[in-house]
Amino acid sequence: MTKPQVARGRADQGTLSRRERVREATLAEIKAIARRHLVEHGPSGVSLRAVAREMGMTAPGLYRYVSGIDALLIAITADMFDELADAVAAADASVPEEDTDRRILTSLRAFRTWAIDHRSEFAVMFGPRARLDPNADITPGLAAARRFAATFYTLFDRLLVERRFALPDRAQVTPDLDRELRSFAERCGFSAPHIPVEAVMVLTSCWVRLYGVVCMEVFDHMSIVMGDLEPLFEAELRAVLTDLGVRYEPPGDTSPSTIGTPD
C-alpha cells in the first residue's frame, strides 16, 4: 500500500534513493522543530500548524510525513528515549569498565541530570500521557526505552553475581508480587537463570526510589517549599547504593586515578 516501490536507483546497495533521502530529511526537520517547540513552549506548545509555518509549509502538508499530532509526539518521544539512553550509556562508558561502583553512580547521576536539563521531555516521557489517547500505539519508543533500561540491568547484574548485597527473604515476595516481578523481568529482558525474583524486587525498589525523587524535582512540586532538590537526590542515591553494597561518593569528587576535569 504505502510501501514505496519506486526509487530503486541504487537500492541494491542499501543506499536510499534521492527521494527517500529528502523525505527522511524533511521528517527529521519536522521532528527537530517540534522538539524545539516542546522545550520552548512546553508539551501543549507543540502544534502541527506552528511546525509547518516555521518550515514554510502548510499544516496539511505534514500529513505526508506524520499521521497526526499524536504520531508526531510519539515519534519525538522515541527519539528522546534514544537520546536519554545515549546519555546514560555515554556516562557509563566514561568510567573504566571494571569500576562497577562508579559506573553505577555516574549512570544514575546522568539520568537525573538529563531529566532536569530536559524537563519538558521528561514530562512527556515519564509523566502522565495527558495529550495522547490512552490506547495509542507507543511501540516506536519501546525499543529505545528498553535500551535505556538495559544499561542499568547490566550494571545491576554485576552486583548480583558479585553478591554485593544480601537478597531479601523469599517470604517477603508474596505470590502476587512474584507473578508481577516475573512478568516484568521476562518482558523487559532482565530474566536469566541465575536471577532470582528477590533480585528483581530489589531492582524495582531501587528504581522506584530514584524515579520518585526525579519526578518530584522535574515536576516541580516542592519548589515552594524546598529550593534545590539535588541534595535530596544525592541522599536517596547514597541510601540506595549503600543498600546495594555500592561505594558512594559525593558529587564533586573527581577522586584519584581519574582524568581531572575540574569544571
Place this chain on the structure above:
Amino acid sequence: MTKPQVARGRADQGTLSRRERVREATLAEIKAIARRHLVEHGPSGVSLRAVAREMGMTAPGLYRYVSGIDALLIAITADMFDELADAVAAADASVPEEDTDRRILTSLRAFRTWAIDHRSEFAVMFGPRARLDPNADITPGLAAARRFAATFYTLFDRLLVERRFALPDRAQVTPDLDRELRSFAERCGFSAPHIPVEAVMVLTSCWVRLYGVVCMEVFDHMSIVMGDLEPLFEAELRAVLTDLGVRYEPPGDTSPSTIGTPD
C-alpha cells in the same frame, strides 16, 4: 473595584445574599462539570466552551465566574486536594486513635487508592504542569495540599516521640541537604523544637518512595511490562513501614477486634 458592595440584605448575620448564593451555585456547577470532563476525557478534555455548552451557556459568559481556563483548572485542583485530604483524613479517623501503626497503614493505602481511583485528577495534581503557565498563581490549592500533608505529619510525629526508629547519622546530612530540609520543614509546618533534621530526612525519603510507586502506577508506564502494580506498592509500603518500626499487615487482613468487612 470588583468587591460587591450590593446585596447586604442579611449580610449582618453572615448569610449570603440571594445573588451571592446563586453565583456560588453556578460556580460550583462550572467546577463540577469541568471536573467530570477531566475524569471522562483527560486533562486536555477540559474546555470552557464545552462546559458552557453543557450548562446551556456560551463560553464568554463563564468569564463572569472564572478568569480563564487556567484559573478554572487551578480552582478544581484546589478542590481535588481538598477531597484527597478528606479521603486520607477519613481513613485515618476510621482507625482507633491509639493504634498509630494501623492509622499509618490505612492512611497511606488511602492515598494510593484515591490516586488510582482518580488517575486524571492525580495527574493534574502531582504530575507536570503541562497546561499551566509555570508562573501561574497556585495559592488556592496550597492550603488544601498542606492539610493533606498534615495528616502524615501528625502520624510521623508520633513515631518520632515514641522513638520507633533509629535516626540516621547526622554525618549523612550534608550542609546542602540540611539547608533544604530545614526550609522544607519550616515552610510546611513540620518544624518543632523536638524535631531534628535527620527525622525530616527520613520523612521525605519515605514519602519519595511511596510517591514514586504511585506515580509509576498512575502514569501507567509499566503496564506493558507489569500488569498490576499493587503488589509492588505493598512491598514498598512494607519496606518503608518496617524501616520506621511500624507494624505492617497485608491488605486483606481485617485482623482481630475490628469490624468485619469481609468484602
Place this chain on the structure above:
DNA sequence: CGCTTTAGTGAACACCGTTAGCAAACACTG
C-alpha cells in the same frame, strides 16, 4: 516523451481561548 507516484496547497469543518460591546435582568435607593 508520456505515465505514475508523490509533495504540497487551499478551502473547509469543527473545535479551542479570549476580548469587546451591548441588552436584559436584577437589586437597591430616592
Place this chain on the structure above:
DNA sequence: CAGTGTTTGCTAACGGTGTTCACTAAAGCG
C-alpha cells in the same frame, strides 16, 4: 413606584488548533 447602577449573559469577532478532501505541480521512471 420610578430611577439608577450593578451583574449577567449574549453576539460577534479574532486568532489559534487538528484534520479531511479535492486539487495542482513536480519529480521519477520506463
